[in-house]
Amino acid sequence: MTAAPILSPVAVDPRALGKVAVLMGGHSAEREVSLMSGGGVLAALRRAGVDAHPFDPAERPLWALASEGFARAFIALHGRFGEDGTVQGALELMGIPYTGSGVLASSVAMDKVMTKRIWRAEGLPTPDWRQVASVEETQAAFDALGAPMIVKPAREGSTIGLTKVTAREQCAEAYRLAAHHDPEVLCEQFIAGDEVTCPVLGSGAAAQALPVIHIVAPGGNYDYQNKYFSDDTRYIVPCDLPAGEEAAIQALVLAAYRTLGCRGWARADVMIDAATRRPYLLEINTSPGMTGHSLVPMSARVAGLDYDALCLRLLADAALDNPLPAPAARGGER
Ligand SMILES: Nc1ncnc2c1ncn2[C@@H]1O[C@H](COP(=O)(O)OP(=O)(O)O)[C@@H](O)[C@H]1O
Ligand SMILES: [Mg+2]
Incomplete structure (x- = not known):
């Protein structure tokens, strides 16, 4: 074990941060997790004296942020329409600074x-992989990568739609499950x-x-x-x-x-x-x-x-x- 870097709290005047939206919930499969994340963040920012408010893009159009005078956004959204560059792009257009990565890095x-x-x-x-678009390609990936193999949607999180395939017969079901969540599916060598x-x-x-x-x-x-x-x-x-x-x-x-x-x-x-x-x-x-x-x-x-x-x-x-x-x-x- 190496010595951990010692992080010190930032010296910042919470009031100087202005009116803050904690973006939580949203439209993705990880909505429930996001609501838990956002609830925690909101409470923490309020304890610190920040003028923080919850904002769920599934309930209100994101554009309301501009008209309601928000100065910053804490993105506590996970998955699609939150972690993928789309919300980041909207915030760029509104000129509202936000936490985390920008448009390109988020979407990549x-x-x-x-x-x-x-x-x-x-x-x-990174483990060897094949991008697949059918059951047949999944079987071909299994032949190439060997067992066990992981089949997962390319743009999902929280282990949703993921299968560890140990036998060729499982390829069809694994592909269908992953493709149900995202048409883009990847097969990956199991480590x-x-x-x-x-x-x-x-x-x-x-x-x-x-x-x-x-x-x-x-x-x-x-x-x-x-x-x-x-x-x-x-x-x-x-x-x-x-x-x-x-x-x-x-x-x-x-x-x-x-x-x-x-x-x-x-x-x-x-x-x-x-x-x-x-x-x-x-x-x-x-x-x-x-x-x-x-x-x-x-x-x-x-x-x-x-x-x-x-x-x-x-x-x-x-x-x-x-x-x-x-x-x-x-x-x-x-
Ligand atoms: N190639 C792999 N080899 C071994 N385990 C894997 C592999 N891919 C995924 N897993 C397991 O599945 C979990 C979820 O996979 P991950 O790629 O992190 O996607 P996500 O967290 O977005 O669902 C990992 O935390 C790991 O336990
Ligand atoms: Mg993961």
């Missing part, structure tokens, strides 16, 4: 296939070994990886139930990995974050091959969970930042991709 990170292409092109390790996750906080040169969490799920099955509702899953942080491994994972995750152009915060999921001890990047979440069970707050706490201070720090980092006025306001030659 939402798509596991696109993310893996970039990581591979940059020489970062047997330790599962870890590592948050990153900050932007550009100031971005830093937080302590790695080792996740030990009952039966090695870290599914939706175990993620959000089980008391049996163990989260080991400070982690118990062999010396040097934590630092290597932190460096890898920081590179994965920077390569995609992420900012603000994110959390990458990594599998460590039991035989070779090589780490493989699975995905990066640009709007990670912030519930009572969630992993980023757990890791930040070990680094010296409690839940309330973490929320305030993320909010203070809210930004726009493009802080220039919109073209209509600027005028110009066209």
Whole structure:
């Protein structure tokens, strides 16, 4: 285990942050988790003295944010229409700074296939995969990648629509389940070994990886139930990995974050091959969970930042991709 970076709370006047919308709920399959995340964030920001209000884009049009005088948005939405660049784009148009990654990094990170292409092109390790569009292609992927194989939707989260395929006959059902959630489906080589996750906080040169969490799920099955509702899953942080491994994972995750152009915060999921001890990047979440069970707050706490201070720090980092006025306001030659 390496020494965790010590994070200090940001010195910020909560009132200077203006009227803040905590975006929660939304239209994605992860709506329920988002409501839990948003509720936690809202309470924390209010405790810190921020003028924070809940805002559910499933109940009101997002455009109301501009007319209601919101100065900033804390994005506690997960999945599609929240974590995928769409809400980020709308906030850009309204000129309202928001937490987390910008339009491009959000939408790339939402798509596991696109993310893996970039990581591979940059020489970062990720399990071998095939993008498939039919049962036949899923079977061909199984023949090529070998057993076991993971079949999952490219743009979903919370382990929704995911199957571990151990026999060829399972390919049809696994493909149909994944395709039910997203027409874009990916088959991925299964990495047997330790599962870890590592948050990153900050932007550009100031971005830093937080302590790695080792996740030990009952039966090695870290599914939706175990993620959000089980008391049996163990989260080991400070982690118990062999010396040097934590630092290597932190460096890898920081590179994965920077390569995609992420900012603000994110959390990458990594599998460590039991035989070779090589780490493989699975995905990066640009709007990670912030519930009572969630992993980023757990890791930040070990680094010296409690839940309330973490929320305030993320909010203070809210930004726009493009802080220039919109073209209509600027005028110009066209
Ligand atoms: N290639 C893989 N090898 C081993 N386990 C995997 C693999 N892909 C996914 N998993 C397991 O499934 C979980 C969810 O997969 P992940 O790619 O993180 O998608 P999401 O969290 O968006 O549903 C992981 O946390 C891990 O436990
Ligand atoms: Mg994941």
